[in-house]
Amino acid sequence: MKNFKIKNDYKNFVKGLLSLNYLVIAPKYENGILKFSKIKNAAEILSPSEYINTVSSTKEYFFPQTEPVIKFTFEGKEIFLKDVEIGKKPKVVLGLRPCDAASFSILDDIFQYEYKDEFYFTRREKTIIIGAACESNDESCFCTTTGLAPDSSQGADLFIEKNNEEEYFLRAVTEKGERLVEQLIAEVEELEEEPKKNPLYEKIEKQIRKKIDLIEAKKWLDNNFENEKWEELSSQCLSCGSCAYLCPTCHCFDIVDEVNYNSGVRRKNWDACQFDLFTLHSSGHNPRDTKAKRYRQRVMHKFKYYADRFDKTLCTGCGRCIRACPVNIDIYEVVKEFAPLVEQN
Amino acid sequence: MINIYKPYLTRIQEIKIETPDTKTFKLRFDDSEVAEKFNFRAGQFGEYSIFGEGESTFCIASSPTRKGYIECSFKIVGKVTNALKKLDVGDVVGFRGPYGNSFPLEEMYDKNLIFIGGGIGLAPLRSLIWNCLDLREKFKDITILYGARSVSFLVYKDELDEWEKRADIKYYKTVDPGGETKEWNGKIGFVPKILDEICPKPENSVAITCGPPIMIKGVLKSLEKLNFKPEQVITTLENRMKCGFGKCGRCNIGKTYVCIDGPVFNAAELNQLPMDY
Known part of the structure; x- marks a missing residue:
């Protein structure tokens, strides 16, 4: 794995990126909300020390909140289908935290299982992911529980860290990342030696909420589909779906048609298992007709079902669902109800 | 790019009124190459659609031994089926499939x-x-x-x-x-x-x-x-579905996706599933 020092400051590095004709997506304040947006000039960029995390995740750049999958036009009784073009310009998503970068290796599994969703994978292939280690955390973060850390580069093509001298350097995690750095040779310089770990990352790791034993959590879930706890845990839930929309790994969607007089479009729209209409049959039967059943589905899918199927946890501990929940449901506390903390020395 | 959401166009060849609330459509693929190559097994299902209204999940009700067409029977209950009931012979119906496992x-x-x-x-x-x-x-x-x-x-x-x-x-x-x-x-x-x-x-x-x-x-x-x-x-089994191929996340019963692991199950397999259907 090659490492590269960023020669000048971070903004200059971003300037170099923009000059390569990439669409650069990075954290940016819009109406007071920090989210991933298009960066037009390097002055807009926030360095990794200037934010903890964005309100929404980066999944919308691969799996948009609403996305046309087929277009159609009517001519009398005839119908003509037209394929949808996905933007051809290569993208760089820059400055995403380990909890977002790790979400792609989780989502890749479901989007290619048996049937490959090319809408997702075309974007994946065209996008280079530059992660950035966390230089601070808040009380909602719990990435260590899911096996990550403030400096995990999992899922990133390139990863930005600070060395001991507080200088930013780039770690080439994949070949795709390395090829990008080769084009940025004016901005970076290859390092001969592995940079020394900045103690900052270990310090943050210790500040993050203590690690829960997810193996034990799964064991409890294996045996407690029926448990009165579900009622209790979900009693406050408003079924608003904020948790699912902000989650980097939630991937449920709906397919709906939108139509004008002589044309229309079929769209894939985000959906959420917390909505009561989500599983409603047209017969009136609803397998998940109570909040308790729907909340159980959310927790089970994240910490048991996905693990049963793909051997992965459907959660990266980003804490967004906790920050956004209007009634303070905290999935970390929920899991802690039935699983112990990992003993740390 | 292979678009897994893109339906085939089929045309209604025959309509049968089964009951006061149920109809059967006999559908033929518009594209003769598709019509010739299309194969399925009994028990599989598809996503049938009216463009502008949406998609609905029904099984393929005809036998795979009867080539050249497929049939679907639907009860008129929701948005899509209420739109389907108004169609005539010669009208276009979208079809994605066949999906799911089949009878052994x-x-x-x-x-x-x-x-x-x-x-x-x-x-x-x-x-x-x-x-x-x-x-x-x-x-x-x-x-x-x-x-x-x-x-x-x-x-x-x-x-x-x-x-x-x-x-x-x-x-x-x-x-x-x-x-x-x-x-x-x-x-x-x-x-x-x-x-x-x-x-x-x-x-x-x-x-x-x-x-x-x-x-x-x-x-x-x-x-x-x-x-x-x-x-x-x-x-x-029938559960509400949208995609039909294990992505959209609503037909699952535990780790089992009715759309790809089912819809056909034996009672021993059913006994293993959590009561979420």
């Missing part, structure tokens, strides 16, 4: 088959029944028990008459008490009760059932009483 046809060779259907639940069974009848010599006895809440709600009436007349099928029909007419010559009583009366033998047999959940529950109990092992009892 080859494992049924040389066995006695007992089909137990209720209402529109006969649709997936009908695909398999014709599949088996078209390969009749491969199977031993074939028994069909079919019921509906009243005479007017029996689907595929012409075919029921045909099955009744055939010497190589034991055919029983029933309607729920109160659903009979003066002319009714079948049985009166709920399907599980009639099943108890018929008392099929479990030896070298497979029972295949589909119908309303309440009927399936009763039928599973009856078959257990008749000493059918869970592995000898096959059913097909």
